[in-house]
Amino acid sequence: MPRIEDLMLFVRAADCGGLSAAARELDMAPAAASAALKRLETALGARLFVRSTRSLRLTTDGERYLVHAREVLLALEEGAASVARDTQSISGDLNLSIPSDLGRNVMLPWLDEFQTLHPGIRFRIRISDRLADLYRQTIDVAIRYGEPEDSGMVALPLAPDNRRVLCASPNYFKKHAAPKKLADLQAHNCLRFVLGETVHERWSFHRNKKMEAVTVHGDRVSDDGDLVRRWAIAGNGLAYKSRLDISQDLKKGRLIAALVDYQGELAPLNLVCAHRLMLSPAVVSLRDFLRQRLEQLKD
Structure with a gap:
């Protein structure tokens, strides 16, 4: 295929009526311009100009x-x-x-609002707790908990200080005494989440500037965070959830926080993309919009 710069030189030479004038307009050396034209003619297998020392005119092939x-x-x-x-x-x-969980129960109304503000946006949404491959799948940005394992990715903070909360429904606590220390979790049915092949059954907390952890057990495990939340609301056990996921459940009393003297581990929420070139005005605007809504969620 002909080079674009060779095509540009050819068109400008035809318009200017001379190779030297075209070279000056394109800031090319005369020798480079001559080589470009020769390269184009060789690629086409045809003469494009009839050249003399004083004039340059198109051949029939050149005009076509x-x-x-x-x-x-x-x-x-x-x-x-x-x-x-x-x-x-x-x-x-x-x-x-x-x-x-975050997508279905928190963000979907926000995305509707964002589209109302920007009618030119067309969303294609993949809701799943499986980590999408941003290099191989057709995904512009991912909203994820935690820092990306690939340091080459770009992570923009949405809720950097978000933490996990131990919680259960009022009905569960009517039947089971609320835990007062981490060791008490051994006596409770703990609803666990699995990501990939890893079951998150070692729950970590901070107290008095020290980190403590306990391995929990239970009769239910799922790779869907929303299902774990629903089990908790139904009174099936204790869950260790992102506060963002259950903020409305806590406010409306569907879930009650437990071990409030302990601080759950950090679960920062980020907007992640494969490269900074993916940060289009639409993505940046969405990031700013979501950060504002997430701040309001804390109130």
Whole structure:
């Protein structure tokens, strides 16, 4: 395929009526311009100009090819302008990956509101607690708990101080005495979450600037955080959940926090993408919007 710069040189030479003038406009050395034209003619297998020391005119093949060369360059210009318009506007397709519990029970109404503010946005949402592969899957950004394992990814903080909370329903605590120390968790049915092949059954807490952990047991485990939350609300056991996931449940009394003298482990929420080039105006605007809503959730 011909080089774009060679096409540009050819079109400018035709317009200027001379190779030297075209080279000056494109800031090329005369020798480089001559080589570009020769390279293009070789690629096409045809002479494009009849050249003399004083003049340059198109051949029949050159006149025919000039029409197509102009169309190619115009299409490229229009494509670049289209991309520039999209990157400066809050519009276009936005492929999101969101954790199940946070996505279904907290963020979906916010995303509806964001689309109302920016009607040009078209969401494609993947709700799952399985970690999406941002390099191989068609996903622009992922909303994730914890720092990304791949240091090459970009992580923008959404709720950096979010923590986990031990909780259960009022009905559960009517039947079982609320734990007063970590060791008491051994006597409770603990609802565990599995991510990948790892069961999160070692629950960590901070107290008096010291970290303590306990390995818990129970009769239920799931790779869906929303299911663990529903089990807890139904009174099936204790759960160790992100405060963001259960903030409304705590406010409305569907769940009650336990071991309040202990501080749950950090569960920072980040907006993650594979490269900074993915941070389009739409993504940055969504990040700012979500940070504002998450701050309001604390109130």
